[in-house]
Amino acid sequence: MTDAVVRIENVSFKYDGQSDFALNNVSLHINDGEWLAIVGHNGSGKSTMAKLLNGLQTPSEGSIQICGIELTEETVWDTRKQIGMVFQNPDNQFVGSTVQDDVAFGLENNGVPREEMVQRVKTSLEKVKMDKFLDQEPHHLSGGQKQRVAIAGVLALRPKIILLDEATSMLDPRGREEVLQTIRELKESNQMTVVSITHDLEEAAKADRIIVMNKGQLYREGTPEEIFQMDEELVELGLDIPFPVKMSKLLKSKGIPINKHYLTEEELVAQLWTSHSNK
Amino acid sequence: MDISLQQVEYRYQVNSPFEHLALEDVSIDIPSGTYLAIIGHTGSGKSTILQHLNAILKPTKGKVIIGDQEVTNAKKQKNLKSIRKKVGIVFQFPEHQLFEETVEKDICFGPMNFGVSESEAKRRAREAILQVGLSEEILAKSPFDLSGGQMRRVAIAGVLAMEPDVIVLDEPTAGLDPRGRKEIMDMFYRLHKDRNLSTILVTHSMEDAALYADQIVVMHQGKVFKKGSPREIFQSPVGLMELGLDVPEVVRFQNKLEDTFHVKFSKTCVTLEELTEEIHRLFKKVGELT
Known part of the structure; x- marks a missing residue:
């Protein structure tokens, strides 16, 4: 188990004034x-987990280790360098007055030399296909475009882990696929x-692996194959x-x-073709 | 209430270096009682159209007719308030607009702003809260003590309480889990039927457009790319995919099957059941099934 980059151990968390544990x-x-997908209904504790991983909230019980560092109030700035977050709503994470300033913000904060900074801003924006918008003001962009800039901001920092909190849910299908493809490439390279x-x-x-959350608890863990058998x-x-699973079921029930x-x-198409041509 | 957009053009920030043509020659008729879905790429002009539907924006050319009122660039408009009373817009993440101390006050705010009496507003709040699938007890609570899904429903109840004739939905299910999404979409469909509303849905979800809408308008770069029934729209999926749009999973799957089997099914299927029937027929032909 030496290559776990994040270790969450017996973590529980309760929001102020709430009687139930958000994470139990x-x-x-x-x-x-790995590419880990965390799924679960609204209020199942997924986003709470994200907040804990980034040190925005501290567990009531249990511990979290990120890249070997125990996450505490003292180490939170070090762990945040390892984990880049992209939230659902890009409006809440814009700070720059232009697209390129916004992407540069995190780099400036981390003291990246100017020449490298210019380069990284450019490459990151190319990767999300927003390099034609360098001097646009964020509020002139559509939701999907803003989100791509936000992702570029994270990519520029080259974190070890990228955490997407429903980051593609506001994008149109092509935008979503572009972003996921970008992240896939980034993951590989x-x-x-x-x-x-x-x-x-x-x-x-x-994903390589899926976690299903339910009512604050880890309900099931497995490969996509295993999870969708549920x-x-x-x-x-x-x-x-x-x-494809729905379609398979329905066809099967019709005797196909x-x-x-x-x-x-x-x-599924291949299977249908095989059974069809075997006739 | 009929709505009609006639050769609408809209430019943002005219006579500035940022001038930008967002809509060009857009004509759409929305007869009373229609369920219309507007789909298109990010930046295709969907949201700009939406803002014309209750005169938040006025066209820079052409006209928008809402009921018996005409909105053009030239006219000094009076009575925009009466338009806004009839056309309720549920914006993206409407729960961000909740602000009152209690759910009841929040829902009553809109109607009272339009001159409805407090007792009538309260009556409407009770009715609306039930319509969105919440219980009356919630009226006394602070909207900020509710879950995200409940907050969204309260915000929607606020729009329903204005008793609009037309309801405009901008990505109403964004951020909801699959069950929540289905519940909200089914709810709007029920309201559409029960209250005899016109419903205009702006969405990325081709599944929802295919399932609920009578008519679909596909926007591309500020222009109407295609108009028609779901079956008409998804008949030629290639054109849509070239625009970077998705087609419903059922349509995409049918396409793959037709390519592999070198056959053409009798129609474009928009539901799983329809497609299952077609596949069943295909297998029956070769004598596998009876």
Whole structure:
């Protein structure tokens, strides 16, 4: 277990004035270089987990280690360098008066030399395809564009871990795919670890591992294959079933020969083709 | 109430270095009782259209007819208030606009602003809170003690309490989990039918557009790219995909099947059930099924 970049041990957390635990005795290791998707209904504790990982809130009980550093009030600034967060609403994380200033903000704060800074701002914005907007003011951008700039701001800091808190939920399909593709490439080339809190099950299906949260507890953990076998149980948890699985089920119930529930459309098409041409 | 956009053009910040053409020659008819979905890429002009629907923006060219009122660039407008009373907009993340001490006061704020008496506003608040699937006890609570999903419903109740004829929804399910999303969309559909509303849904979700709308308008770079029923719109998915738009999963899957099997199904399916029927028929043909 030496290559866990994040270790969450028996963490519980309660918001002021609330009687229920937002997180209840959660233990979780996040492995170096993995893409971990965290899914769960609204209020299941996903976002609380994100806040704890970034030191915006402190656990009531238990401990969190990030890249070997115990997360405390003293170390929070060091751990934040390791974990870059992108939130759902980009308006809440804009500080610069232009797109490039905004991306440069974090770099300035970290004392990156100017020449390198200019370079990193440029590359990050290219990666999110916003390099044509360098001098635009953020409030002239649409929601999706703003979010891409926010992601560039994080990319520029080259953290070890990138934490997406429903960061693509406001983007249109192409924007979403571009961003996820960017993060995928970044994960490969920089050996980054990706933690994605999401409602998008198609996205989760492509993760290495999925955690299902329910009522503040870690409900289930497994590969996408394992998790989507939960089937109707997911619906009861307020979640959904990916389209290819739904389609597989429905076809099967009509007597069309399908031997399992497929996670991708390609596999399902291939299966249908095989059973069709075997006739 | 009928709404009609006629050759609408809109430029942001005219005569400034930032002048930007957001809408060009946009004509859309929305007869009373229509459920219209507006889809398009980020920056395609969807939100600019939305702001024309209750005269937050006035067209720089062309006209917008809302009921018996005409909104143009030239006219000094009186009576915009009566338009805003009839056209309720549920903005993105409407819960950010909650501000009152109690849910009841928050819901009553809109109607009372339009001159409704306090007792009538309270009556409407009770009705609206039930319509959005919450219980009456919540009226006495602070909106800030509620969960995110509840806050969204309260904000929607605030719009319903104005008893609009037209309801405009800007990505109403953003950030909700799948169950919450379905509940909210089903609720709007029910209201649409029960109250005989016109509903205009601005969305990225092709699934929702296909499922709920009678008519779809596809926007691209400030212009109307395509108009039609869901089946008409998704009949030629390639054009949409070239614009960077998605098509519903069912349509995409049907396309993949047709390519692999070198067949053309009898129609563009917009629901899982329809597609299952088509596949069933395909298998029946080769004698696999009876």
